[in-house]
Structures are given as structure tokens and as C-alpha cells.
Amino acid sequence: MSVEYKKKYPTDVTDSEWEIVLQFIPKPKSGKGKSGRPASDLRNVFNGIRYVNKTGCQWRMLPNDFGPWSTIYGYYNKWSKLKIWKTLMDELRKMVRKRQGRKPDPSAGSVDSQSVKSSIQGESIGIDGGKLVKGRKRHILVDTLGLILSVIVTPANEGDRNGLKNLLTDYFSNGISRLRKIWVDGGYSGSALKEWVRKLKKTHQIDLEVSEKEGKGFNVVKKRWVVERTFAWIYNFRRNSKDYERKTDNSEAMIQISMISILLNRLS
Known part of the structure; x- marks a missing residue:
């Protein structure tokens, strides 16, 4: 069942884009609170990260619509360490190339x-x-x-x-x-x-x-x-x-997130 979500910012992912992204980000754990977040919350997290990437705002200046800035940053940092951004970029690139009739x-x-x-x-x-x-x-x-x-x-x-x-x-x-x-x-x-x-x-x-x-x-x-x-x-x-960014790993992640946005736009 698709997650009901009301788009608020131009940087928010569309429903079709989110369906693609959801295949590659870590699945939320069962339970509530610290044990895991539902997919709707992860969508807010993803949108918050995209908002920072596109607008260049400071993490602490994130609009409250996305949730606590510390939570958004925490997921960004965690996914960077796990190389989720690199994996997502690689998979989306292969999908775009296949759509154009090219090899992955x-x-x-x-x-x-x-x-x-x-x-x-x-x-x-x-x-x-x-x-x-x-x-x-x-x-x-x-x-x-x-x-x-x-x-x-x-x-x-x-x-x-x-x-x-x-x-x-x-x-x-x-x-x-x-x-x-x-x-x-x-x-x-x-x-x-x-x-x-x-x-x-x-x-x-x-x-x-x-x-x-x-x-x-x-x-x-x-x-x-x-x-x-x-x-x-x-x-x-x-x-x-x-x-x-303070660390080069996060610098690389920000570039990967930008390319992810470009690739999602082409796929959707």
C-alpha cells in the first residue's frame, strides 16, 4: 500500500520517485520510537536531505515540516557511512542507461x-x-x-x-x-x-x-x-x-545526492 504524503516543497520526491528510492534504502525496523520509523517518516527524512542539498541551507535551518533537524542529519550521516548514496546512485544510473537502450x-x-x-x-x-x-x-x-x-x-x-x-x-x-x-x-x-x-x-x-x-x-x-x-x-x-562538509566522505555524499536527484528526474 502506498504511503499517503502531501507534497510541500519543490525538492520533495514524487510518489513514483519514492517508489524507486524505497527499493534501495534500508528498510525500517518494526516497532515504534527508537526501534524504527515507518516509511512515511523515512520519506520526510529523504526529502529533508534533498532540501539541504538543493538549497544549501544549514542543517539547523531545516523547516520543521521535515522533523527534527538532528534526526534528518543523523540519517544522512548514517547512510553516508553505509554508502547508501553511492549504491543508490549506481543503481539509478544503470536504470537510466538501460532505459536508453545501453548496457548497465x-x-x-x-x-x-x-x-x-x-x-x-x-x-x-x-x-x-x-x-x-x-x-x-x-x-x-x-x-x-x-x-x-x-x-x-x-x-x-x-x-x-x-x-x-x-x-x-x-x-x-x-x-x-x-x-x-x-x-x-x-x-x-x-x-x-x-x-x-x-x-x-x-x-x-x-x-x-x-x-x-x-x-x-x-x-x-x-x-x-x-x-x-x-x-x-x-x-x-x-x-x-x-x-x-567537515569530512570528505560527506562531500562525496552531497555530490552523489545531487546526481541521484538528476537520475530520479529522468526516470520519473
């Missing part, structure tokens, strides 16, 4: 990074000397549709080459082996990285291709423009306008 896992993708200022004195903060940004760096691997396959957040002084290694290590940790082609910019060149990728060929046949901008002024970079567009997508969620 891609054979090609693009990698890039983005340095953003940090608004708090959290852990893992650095300075990107090239862009003169003090904060953190977002490394993302996307498929040819621009859908995120993996996201890693590091201090801003972390090199792009190390970011690529971490992305591929994270992505392949799930036993996926279909990815073959990755488009990158000139920042991912170098003999050390080529040697690392070469060693991967024992298990994963990866071909790195550098795709640079041609000419002066604004030009769409062949193949790699999709990853730039993905950064623009997640930047539209105000919680991602800076890095507001």
Missing part, C-alpha cells in the same frame, strides 16, 4: 577535477596553487552521458594523476571490468601515470586519450565536454557551490 556499465568515459573553496576548517583542506583556491578538489569519472561513475574528494593540492588513480581504484572495486576508454586533459599525462595504467592491463584494458581544447576562446572540447557539463549540473545544487 559503460565502455567509455571521461575524467576531470574541480577545485572549490571550503567554508569551514574541516579535515583534508589544501591549496590548489594553479587556481589559487584553498579548499578541496572534486575528481569525477563519468560515462558518455555525463552520469557519474565515481567521485573522490581530496584536499585541493592533490594532483590530478593521483585523483585518477583513486577514481579507477574505487570504480573497479565493485568488480566492474567493461570500461576501456577514458578521455582526459593534459593534466593527466606523464610517464608515471602511463606506467600505472599499463600495469592495470593485467586486469583492465584501459586506454587513456588526451583531448585538449583547440583554438582560442570558448570551444567545446571533443568527447570531454560531457564531464564539464556534469560539474555544471552538480553546481546547480547550492550545497555544492562550496565545500561545506
Whole structure:
């Protein structure tokens, strides 16, 4: 039986979206109070998290309609530690790809990074000397549709080459082996990285291709423009306008939640 719910905010999930999400979040325990919450309460929790992600408001500033802010944050933090956001993002991405007649896992993708200022004195903060940004760096691997396959957040002084290694290590940790082609910019060149990728060929046949901008002024970079567009997508969620999180795991979770919203919109 579907849960009766009255939509209150533009960020609230629709009934059809909630039916999809409910398949992948931890099922509520039986009982009342601390022993578990009914699905209707979990929907409020999920909506509260989406509200923070889209509007960028502080947790303590959450409207009371969603319930106590501490409860909403508690679920967000718990689901982040359990990698629920990553799992949900991965499953929704596969559903979107299947709907478009593609295989669940891609054979090609693009990698890039983005340095953003940090608004708090959290852990893992650095300075990107090239862009003169003090904060953190977002490394993302996307498929040819621009859908995120993996996201890693590091201090801003972390090199792009190390970011690529971490992305591929994270992505392949799930036993996926279909990815073959990755488009990158000139920042991912170098003999050390080529040697690392070469060693991967024992298990994963990866071909790195550098795709640079041609000419002066604004030009769409062949193949790699999709990853730039993905950064623009997640930047539209105000919680991602800076890095507001104390821990990099939560920074990654906020990006995953943004991508989840994009994927749910496509599916519904």
C-alpha cells in the first residue's frame, strides 16, 4: 500500500520517485520510537536531505515540516557511512542507461577535477596553487552521458594523476571490468601515470586519450565536454557551490545526492 504524503516543497520526491528510492534504502525496523520509523517518516527524512542539498541551507535551518533537524542529519550521516548514496546512485544510473537502450556499465568515459573553496576548517583542506583556491578538489569519472561513475574528494593540492588513480581504484572495486576508454586533459599525462595504467592491463584494458581544447576562446572540447557539463549540473545544487562538509566522505555524499536527484528526474 502506498504511503499517503502531501507534497510541500519543490525538492520533495514524487510518489513514483519514492517508489524507486524505497527499493534501495534500508528498510525500517518494526516497532515504534527508537526501534524504527515507518516509511512515511523515512520519506520526510529523504526529502529533508534533498532540501539541504538543493538549497544549501544549514542543517539547523531545516523547516520543521521535515522533523527534527538532528534526526534528518543523523540519517544522512548514517547512510553516508553505509554508502547508501553511492549504491543508490549506481543503481539509478544503470536504470537510466538501460532505459536508453545501453548496457548497465559503460565502455567509455571521461575524467576531470574541480577545485572549490571550503567554508569551514574541516579535515583534508589544501591549496590548489594553479587556481589559487584553498579548499578541496572534486575528481569525477563519468560515462558518455555525463552520469557519474565515481567521485573522490581530496584536499585541493592533490594532483590530478593521483585523483585518477583513486577514481579507477574505487570504480573497479565493485568488480566492474567493461570500461576501456577514458578521455582526459593534459593534466593527466606523464610517464608515471602511463606506467600505472599499463600495469592495470593485467586486469583492465584501459586506454587513456588526451583531448585538449583547440583554438582560442570558448570551444567545446571533443568527447570531454560531457564531464564539464556534469560539474555544471552538480553546481546547480547550492550545497555544492562550496565545500561545506567537515569530512570528505560527506562531500562525496552531497555530490552523489545531487546526481541521484538528476537520475530520479529522468526516470520519473
